[in-house]
Amino acid sequence: MDHSALFQKFVAFTADLHEVSHELTRGVKSEDVTPVQYKILEYMMVSQPVTPSEIADCVDLSLPNTSRELRKLMEKGLCEKATDDADRRRQLFRLSTDGQAMMGRVFAQAQQGFEQRIAGLTEDELKEVEAALELLQRKVFQ
């Protein structure tokens, strides 16, 4: 198989997915968070609680800037901080009730957009989609 052609398809695919996911989360701008702050909240949504170091790693932010954004998120009442009892240097951050609610709304809206996209598919086609997602993750993303 021609690896270059496959790479081209991968690039086009990536561009398309990026556009779709951007469209699905478009509504977030109405809420009062910046893009970087949203990325932090999204990360908290999937792995809670998290330390500033973990966030800095995964969101690709310096530790001082992570600290600043976390402070802003706390001021907005979207997340909470607690000291780790096992290691009192570590700070554990999690979404507050409001933060959970907000991210819940965002995900619900994204899911609704996703549902519309797959609305016309049959059961068999849905299974194909699921299989394709799993195959790409397994073979390409590792």
Added chain:
Amino acid sequence: MDHSALFQKFVAFTADLHEVSHELTRGVKSEDVTPVQYKILEYMMVSQPVTPSEIADCVDLSLPNTSRELRKLMEKGLCEKATDDADRRRQLFRLSTDGQAMMGRVFAQAQQGFEQRIAGLTEDELKEVEAALELLQRKVFQ
């Protein structure tokens, strides 16, 4: 099929792909362009020539800000401007020789990273990957 479960998988998939593509284009930071400028160059790479309006639409930038970034890219010698003869209001932008060369390097590096990821796959598996990409584009991205 459970649509919520499928959506969860889609979210995880999107996050993974985002991470991979970020890793593949990591080396661009060494070149002297900002993230927004890189997006413009990437867009020019796939569709040339482009007008400021088209860029503004696709890269999600206001027209004044697009104009500013295009000026910076021209100052850096990465793209060129020419007036459309058919409609002299329209400005046609394309990559300069340097710009082509730079994006060529970026794509070559990304392709190299991609090759490593698929290095262990058999011919049949590569065909599966290609089929999965096409299926998702057809059924979900439209």
Added chain:
DNA sequence: CCATTTACTTATCTTTTGATAACAAAAAGG
């Protein structure tokens, strides 16, 4: 103990990005 390392914070400054107003030139359409 005590020096060193780790985890985080605060403060400050620069760069990048976003938003808006005002303008110019070409085209479109009576």
Added chain:
DNA sequence: CCTTTTTGTTATCAAAAGATAAGTAAATGG
């Protein structure tokens, strides 16, 4: 023609994000 619309530019200001220096407190490891 002459008004209106389209396309793009320039200028300016504010907000967001990046970078770096300096400092604190807790843990680690002789």
